[in-house]
Amino acid sequence: MPHLRPGALVPPRREKRPLPRIPVPVARAIVDCAVYVEGQRQPGRVTYTDALKQVRESGAGFVWLGLHAPDDAQMAHVGAVFGLHELVVEDAVNAHQRPKLEIYDDVQFLVLRTVKYVDHDSIEQASEVVETGEIMIFAGPDFVVTVRHGDHTHLSGLRHRLETKPNRLVLGPTAVLHAIADLVVDSYLAVTEEMEDDIVAIEQSVFNKQKRWLDIDPVYLLKREVLELRRAVTPLTGPLARLTADNTLVPKEVRRRFRDVADHLSTVVERVVEYDELLTSLIDAAAAKVGIQQNSDMRKISAWVAIGAVPTMVAGLYGMNFDVLPGMHDSFGFAIVVTFLLIVCVGLWAVFRRHHWL
Structure with a gap:
């Protein structure tokens, strides 16, 4: 019997290779897709490729495609169908973008930061006050593509409200662009009003004579959340100024509506700056009180x-x-x-x- 070396019968180990990634169809990321002609939603369900083909063959109406957190492959296919620039396609996939407006030929790309107030019993027990998300909008001559990142950036209610107002949708894709910007800025106003109660509670806590020991952590928490809100709000003034200026891509009536949005944003910016300065003063007062x-x-x-x-x-x-x-x-x-x-x-x-x- 021949002599066998130890381990000679043990088969060689094979390296485990990662399983190939199965591409997810674009339909998984689609929230809604519809064709609007003369401000009216056309009946039936249609894919975005057929919808864009229908609009361009008829020369009337526009397509509104809504996406939620698409991946690279999904967004690349949408970009190829609608003819979007590869740079904005990359930005649409990567979240945490700064609010901005970019124009590529006849396509406007607007990035909006959404905010949501987190309900809590008291500011001392809260771990977060504001949640943020993103909405990215591509507005072309005959299409609107909205890309959402986050769990609270719902646009279904806005779409339903606009469908009851054909006189707004008849203005074209920029009317949808305005409606989304108006919705986001109105949410800023609501959040600043709710944060005012927290700031008042912090102010009373700092200057409470009956309270011997002062917990300064809630002051820093609220300061951080106000800075987060400021980063979402302040950079939007530039894009809105460009949309309200003489822009051949935006109809005159829509530009007038954008001026109202810009006015509301100015109110929000003033409030946020005031909150930031007040909290800075409260931090100094709290530090002095601790000393x-x-x-x-x-x-x-x-x-x-x-x-x-x-x-x-x-x-x-x-x-x-x-x-x-x-x-x-x-x-x-x-x-x-x-x-x-x-x-x-x-x-x-x-x-x-x-x-x-x-």
Whole structure:
């Protein structure tokens, strides 16, 4: 019988290869798709490729395609069908974009940051005040493509409301662009109104005289959330200014409506800046209050240490067993020393008390 080396019958190990990624169809990311002619939604369900073909062959109406968090392959296919530039297609997939407006030929690409107020019982127990998401809008001559990132960027209600107003949809894709921007800016107003209650609660907590200890963490939390809201709101002023200016891609009536949105945004920006400055002042006041509390505690500790130092010093001297100390050979010596210590300690306590150290 031939000699076998150890492990000769063990088959060689094969490296595990990752399974190939199965592309997800674009239909998984589609929320809604419809054709609108003369402001009326056309009946029936249709794919976005057939819808765009129908609009371009008839030369009337436009397509509104809604997507939710598409991946690279899905967005690339949509971009190829609608003729979108590869740079904006990449931006639509990658979330956390800064609010902006880019124009590629006859296609306008608008990025909006959405915000949602997180309900909580009290600001001291809250871990988050504002949630953010994104809406990206492609508005062309005969199509609107909306890409949403986040769980609270619902546009179905807006679509249904617009479908009841054909006189708005008849203005074309830019009317949808305006409606979405108006919805987002109105949500900014609602969030700032709700955050005002939290700021008032923080202000009362900071200046509450009955509250000895101050928790400064809620102030920093609200400051961080206001900065997050400011990053979502402030950069939008530039894009809205471009949309309200003389723009051949936006009809005159829609530009007038954009001016109203820009006015509401100015109100939001003023509120956010005011909240930011107020919270900065509250942080300084809270830090000063904490410093005063620490100084007060140190004064009390120092006062009690000074009072305790007198009997400690006297006890240390008498504990050295010297005969020359007063009262060592007197039967009333101990009582005299104790009485003297009590008088000195009570006197020190009265002095510190009068100077508000105790």
